[in-house]
Structure formats: C-alpha cells, structure tokens
Amino acid sequence: MRFTSIAAAALAVVPSALAANFAVNVGQGNTFAFSPTSITGAVAGDTITFTFMSRNHSATTTTFTTPCPPPDGGVAGGFDTGFHSATGTDQPQAVVTLTSADTHWVACRQAAGGHCRIGMTFAVNPTASQTYAQFLANALAS
Ligand SMILES: *[C@@H]1O[C@H](CO)[C@@H](O)[C@H](O)[C@H]1NC(C)=O
Numbered sequence: 172m173r174f175t176s177i178a179a180a181a182l183a184v185v186p187s188a189l190a191a192n193f194a195v196n197v198g199q200g201n202t203f204a205f206s207p208t209s210i211t212g213a214v215a216g217d218t219i220t221f222t223f224m225s226r227n228h229s230a231t232t233t234t235f236t237t238p239c240p241p242p243d244g245g246v247a248g249g250f251d252t253g254f255h256s257a258t259g260t261d262q263p264q265a266v267v268t269l270t271s272a273d274t275h276w277v278a279c280r281q282a283a284g285g286h287c288r289i290g291m292t293f294a295v296n297p298t299a300s301q302t303y304a305q306f307l308a309n310a311l312a313s
C-alpha cells in the first residue's frame with residue numbers, strides 16, 4: 172500500500188514537472204516594456220506568468236503586421252490578461268497556459284494602443300522570418 176500511494180503521487184506531479192513556466196515582468200522600473208521582450212521554445216502546457224509591476228497594463232495578443240492597438244480580448248486563438256494595475260507594493264499576476272507552440276504577438280492595449288505604439292510589445296516563439304525586432308518596428312511605426 173505504501174508503494175502504491177507513492178507511485179500515484181509521483182504520477183500526479185509529472186505533468187507540471189514537465190511543463191515550463193516563463194516569468195515575464197510588465198512595466199518593471201516604471202517602463203513601458205515587457206521583460207524579457209520575447210520567449211522561445213514554449214510548447215503546449217507551458218505557462219507564462221505576467222507580473223504587473225507599475226502603472227496599469229495588459230498583455231494582449233495582436234497581429235504581426237498591425238500590432239496597435241491589440242483587440243479587446245486578443246486575437247482568435249490568443250489571450251488577453253485584461254488590465255492589471257500595480258499599486259504600491261501590490262503587483263498582480265496573470266497566468267496564461269499555452270495550448271500550442273504557436274507564435275503569439277503580444278502588446279499592451281492600454282490608452283487605445285498608446286503604450287503599444289511606444290514599443291510595449293512581447294513575443295512568444297518568434298521565428299526567423301518574423302522576428303521580435305520586426306514586430307517592435309511595426310509597432311513603433313504604427
Ligand atoms: C486600468 O485601465 C483600464 C483601461 O484604461 C481602466 O478601465 C481601469 O479603470 C484601470 N484600472 C485602474 C485601477 O485604474
């Protein structure tokens with residue numbers, strides 16, 4: 172009986188042990204930025220934990236070519252953390268669970284895209300042909 176319960180407990184922790192979590196800071200140091208600006212190698216089941224460190228921001232999926240403003244709710248197949256406001260020492264977190272290894276282009280949708288247009292952008296699994304640098308350039312040019 173003892174071995175049975177140990178085996179069951181070990182099996183139960185396998186999925187979370189294999190899934191990775193990516194920690195992303197939003198507005199760190201009062202900046203209009205995500206840190207890091209991109210992550211790679213993310214697969215289905217992995218999580219992204221966004222920590223909102225200043226002001227009032229969102230992490231919202233958008234398109235590569237027209238980043239700003241991101242649509243309310245994000246693009247189809249994407250995600251939207253909604254707005255989170257950091258006050259004093261309260262730094263709210265939002266956890267997104269990825270359902271695929273797809274590329275996601277992400278930006279803040281605060282101020283009708285105002286934060287996005289000054290470069291508040293982030294990428295999940297950017298590619299060689301669609302890079303984070305080009306996505307950022309598209310946002311800054313919009
Ligand atoms: C955060 O921003 C949103 C969108 O501008 C706004 O509706 C909301 O009231 C703000 N939250 C706080 C706590 O200021």
Ligand SMILES: [Cu+2]
Nearest residue numbers: 228279281286
């Ligand atoms: Cu913002």
